[in-house]
Structure formats: structure tokens, C-alpha cells
Amino acid sequence: MFSLNITQLRCYILMKMILKTFINPQCDGVLSSFMCKTVLFHCIQNTHSNNWVKSNLLACLMCCLSVLQNFVRKENCPHFVIPENNLMAGRISRHNKHKIVEILENILQGEGRALLEIPTDDLGMRLQVKMNMGEALQYYLTPSQINAHISAQLLLYTADAVSFNHKLLLKEIRHDGNERVHERLSDYMLTLTRMYREMGFSSLEKSAVRLLAPLLSSSLGSVIASHNIYTTHSISPEALGWFSVGLNSDVASGRLKLASALCCVGDIERAEFVLRNIKEKYDLNTVEPRCRCYDHFMNYPRQGFRHKCNTGNEELITYNIAFCVRFLRCEICCVPEELQYEMFRSTQEDRLERDGKSDHWMDWAVADSLPYLYFLQYKIYGALQRLADQQRALANLVTSTETEQNLGHRETALNLLGQCMEQENRHIDALRCYMISLNIQARNNAANFLICRLLHGLVNVQEAALN
Structure with missing residues (x-):
């Protein structure tokens, strides 16, 4: 060299x-x-x-x-x-x-x-x-193109700041039980509401509160719903109220948390309605996934997103940004079994490889919005016996996992896809998904357990056939 x-x-x-x-x-x-x-x-x-x-x-x-x-x-x-x-x-x-x-x-x-x-x-x-x-001797960008480029970058920086600060606030309460998390999230919302009322009409701080509050509302709704499901196998009006406040945090994540809770409580029809609403809003040509759980390379935003950013302000996050979906452990009853494994991805040896300051999200279940949308569709269409729609959702999950450039949790998407393949009795494809997932992240990855579970199940089936 x-x-x-x-x-x-x-x-x-x-x-x-x-x-x-x-x-x-x-x-x-x-x-x-x-x-x-x-x-x-x-x-x-x-x-x-x-x-x-x-x-x-x-x-x-x-x-x-x-x-x-x-x-x-x-x-x-x-x-x-x-x-x-x-x-x-x-x-x-x-x-x-x-x-x-x-x-x-x-x-x-x-x-x-x-x-x-x-x-x-x-x-x-x-x-x-x-x-x-x-x-x-001229730049190739016109003034309007330069303006669109700057607007797009500013919107992405704003979205990243919202995602990062949401993660920091959740970090502060992650080790507490459901009741304590409920209390602290309620305190956060009261504080933000009071701050919002006291701020000037056009202050930057007011914009920041307006963008952050819906994400926290969805988290609070999910914490309450998880406790409801555990105790009464239902979702209370209080939880649904907080979910409602958080629906417009972005294109998908708030609605996905609601759909996830409805799926777990067995309200399949309403969950399917919410997912259909997300699908209508999620324009694959313009929506950009954003995740600041950790620092990772992000590709240049798609042309449709830059075009949408030519005019407007931070409210465009509602229509053009898809945050990752985060579940604390105390929200476990709102999380499908397939995603729950992500909450327990780390062995004691794995924890030694983690960054104590920034890797706390590895104790949560976190998924990118687009693959999680298709995964929930796969589950719900299966429950509704809509087999053609279920297979279409599976194909979309494969495509999004393979081709969406800016996924922050591709290994989790692959783990979900692998479990769908297991349900399809496509065990070789499932194993391939888990192996690719491990190639992305060898440590602190639920794929290590999922592979062992898959192989153990296949051995048991083989032994039963021999007997």
C-alpha cells in the first residue's frame, strides 16, 4: 500500500x-x-x-x-x-x-x-x-435547490435532536417499575405543559416542547396500557387518551405503539384500522426514517424528501419523518412476543462490550417504523385469515429490510423477519436472517438466542419423527 x-x-x-x-x-x-x-x-x-x-x-x-x-x-x-x-x-x-x-x-x-x-x-x-x-464558472445548484438542501438538513437535524432527547429522558427512568415510570412520565408531561403555557408564542423552546411531548405521550400511554393488559386484559380510556395525544409525533411511531398495544390485547380489527392509516400516510418516496439510539452512518435523504422540505417548518416532521419505535421493559405487555426478545438481548458477557453511557437502549425493544409496520401487518392479517395480505406484508418486510438504506435497527428487523419465516416453516430462510443479523451486530443481539431456539426446535421435531 x-x-x-x-x-x-x-x-x-x-x-x-x-x-x-x-x-x-x-x-x-x-x-x-x-x-x-x-x-x-x-x-x-x-x-x-x-x-x-x-x-x-x-x-x-x-x-x-x-x-x-x-x-x-x-x-x-x-x-x-x-x-x-x-x-x-x-x-x-x-x-x-x-x-x-x-x-x-x-x-x-x-x-x-x-x-x-x-x-x-x-x-x-x-x-x-x-x-x-x-x-x-457557476455552481450547478440553483438558489431554490440550495434552499431545499438547507431546509432538508435543518429538518433532519431537528428530528435527530427530538429523537436523541426522547432517548435521554427515557434513560432517566428505565430502571424503575411500571408504577414509578408512570409517575415520572406524568411529571414530565405536566412540566412540559406548564413550560409550554409560559413560553412566548414563537419561541424556539415552544417548538421543542411541541415536538417532544407527543413522543412522551405515546410512551406514557403504552406504560399505562401495559399495566392494564397485565391486570385486566384491556386498555383503559386513560391510556387511549395518551396514545391519542401522541399519534402525530411523526408519520408512524406513535400510531405503531397504539397498534402494538391493540394487537397484544386482541383487538385485531382496531389494530388493523390503525395500521391501514399508517400505510396511507407513509409515502415511501418522501418519508425518511430517523434513529438516534446510537451514532451510525446515514445516507443522503431521498429526492422526494428534499422536495417536500422546500417549504414549511418543523411541522413537516409529522408528515415526512418516521422515528424508531421504543418500548421500555415495563411496556412489555404492549410488545408482541417476537419483539420481546430484544429486551433481553445481552448476556453478562455481552454487557461488558457495551458503552455504559450510550447503549442503555439495548435493554429496550426498539424497531424501525417501516419494518415494524409490515411485521404487525403480517401478524394481524394472519389472525384475520387474510392470507394473501399476510404474504404481501411478508414480502414488504423482506424488501424494506434489504433495501431501506437508513434503518437504525436492521438487525432487529432481520430477527423479526426470521421469526416470521419460522412461522412459515421456512427454517433455512429463518436461519439466514439470524446469521445476517449477527453479521451486522455480533454481540448484544437476540439472534444468538433465536438461533439456539430454532435449532433446538428442529432437533426435537427430528427426534419425534424418528420415534
Whole structure:
């Protein structure tokens, strides 16, 4: 690596950016930086050194991507020093193989135009600017486009701040029992209500309270409902009232908490109505998922979202943001069994690997809104014997888990999907979901238990058949 010239290094960096932007988010992160490095070494060995000059960077990059595509087709990336060591052995599923080949083919046919879409380090924007400066010394963005870009980023920053502060407030009460959590959440809501009334009409603080209060209302409603379900197997008017206040926290999370509680209490018809309402509001072209449970890479927002942000204010969060859905342990009776495993994902050994300041959410059940929507649809349509709708929900769960770029809890979505596959008696597919989940997060992952449970069940079935 130290002997590479600047063009070869740039080629390697661009390959990594392409993996990060176009391939790994859609293909379970199966390709690695080391594979890019290996491809580069093979290309350098098999081409003349005079080719690796600044003016030929794009051609060199296309050469590397073509070799990478060929390696994926053969499912064989020979280690540069030890050729018999295949770096891709057992790593690429048939689905991911076809997807990667297709993505690389589109990039190759586009002759580098895909670079203009790379958000990392604003590469795409900087390339556009440089190209346009060569023509007319003007930026490629119009004033309205610049305004839309700034508005979109401000809205995302605001949504992130709301999600992060909701997490911090829940952190303060996570170890208390149901009654104490109920009391503290009620105190929070009273405090926020009093603050809101005392603030000026257009103050920023008032906007902050207006955005945060619905999330806390949904949490309070769920805490009360969980206690109701445990004691009377019903949901009280008080809980439903708080759920109602929290419905418009964003596109989906408040309604999903209500639907989840209704599902757990057996009110299937009302739960289905709530889910139908969410589906109508959740525009896949404009809604952006946001999760600040931990710091993770977020891809550039979709074009439809940026277009929606061209006008408006923080109220757009209600229509264009989908927060992750968070359940404390004292809300367990509002959580389907399949998601409850996430509350107990950590062994004592796993806890040693956690960050004590930021990983407290791992004691909760947390799911991204879109896959959780499809999971609940799968359960509810099954209970209603609407088998075609149930299979459609399962297909949507597969698609969202594989293709939605900005999921914060993809491993949880895969765990839910795996359990749906078990219910379909598709045990190999279930095991694959759990293994991909572990590839994303090896520790503090309920998949470790789910795999053991799956294998134990299969062994028992086999023994029963033999007997």
C-alpha cells in the first residue's frame, strides 16, 4: 500500500465510496474494503504502470469495478498473496450476488456518472461544481435547490435532536417499575405543559416542547396500557387518551405503539384500522426514517424528501419523518412476543462490550417504523385469515429490510423477519436472517438466542419423527 501512487490510492478510495453508497447498504455489507484493496492489486499487476496517471483515473476505476464484478460472478476473489484463499467463500448469497452484479453493471454503463450521487465528503456535489465551473464558472445548484438542501438538513437535524432527547429522558427512568415510570412520565408531561403555557408564542423552546411531548405521550400511554393488559386484559380510556395525544409525533411511531398495544390485547380489527392509516400516510418516496439510539452512518435523504422540505417548518416532521419505535421493559405487555426478545438481548458477557453511557437502549425493544409496520401487518392479517395480505406484508418486510438504506435497527428487523419465516416453516430462510443479523451486530443481539431456539426446535421435531 505504501508503494501506491496517488492515482491508485484515489481509485481505492473511490471504490470504497461506491461500496458504502450503492452496494453494501442493499447487500448486507458483504463486500469489504480488503476486497477492494485486493482487486486494486490484481488490476495494477495486470496493467501497464503508465496507465495509472491522474488523467486516466476514471478508466482505472472502471477497470477495477469490472474486475470486482467478475470476481462476484465467480464468487471468487483470490487473495493477492495467497491465491488459493478465496475472500468471498461463503459470503455472498444468490440474491446479493445478482444484486451486486446488477449495481456494478449500471455503474459501468453509466461511465462514472454514479460518482455524482455519492454524498460522502460531498463528493458528488463537488464534482458537479467542478464540471460546471469548467463551463460557465457557476455552481450547478440553483438558489431554490440550495434552499431545499438547507431546509432538508435543518429538518433532519431537528428530528435527530427530538429523537436523541426522547432517548435521554427515557434513560432517566428505565430502571424503575411500571408504577414509578408512570409517575415520572406524568411529571414530565405536566412540566412540559406548564413550560409550554409560559413560553412566548414563537419561541424556539415552544417548538421543542411541541415536538417532544407527543413522543412522551405515546410512551406514557403504552406504560399505562401495559399495566392494564397485565391486570385486566384491556386498555383503559386513560391510556387511549395518551396514545391519542401522541399519534402525530411523526408519520408512524406513535400510531405503531397504539397498534402494538391493540394487537397484544386482541383487538385485531382496531389494530388493523390503525395500521391501514399508517400505510396511507407513509409515502415511501418522501418519508425518511430517523434513529438516534446510537451514532451510525446515514445516507443522503431521498429526492422526494428534499422536495417536500422546500417549504414549511418543523411541522413537516409529522408528515415526512418516521422515528424508531421504543418500548421500555415495563411496556412489555404492549410488545408482541417476537419483539420481546430484544429486551433481553445481552448476556453478562455481552454487557461488558457495551458503552455504559450510550447503549442503555439495548435493554429496550426498539424497531424501525417501516419494518415494524409490515411485521404487525403480517401478524394481524394472519389472525384475520387474510392470507394473501399476510404474504404481501411478508414480502414488504423482506424488501424494506434489504433495501431501506437508513434503518437504525436492521438487525432487529432481520430477527423479526426470521421469526416470521419460522412461522412459515421456512427454517433455512429463518436461519439466514439470524446469521445476517449477527453479521451486522455480533454481540448484544437476540439472534444468538433465536438461533439456539430454532435449532433446538428442529432437533426435537427430528427426534419425534424418528420415534
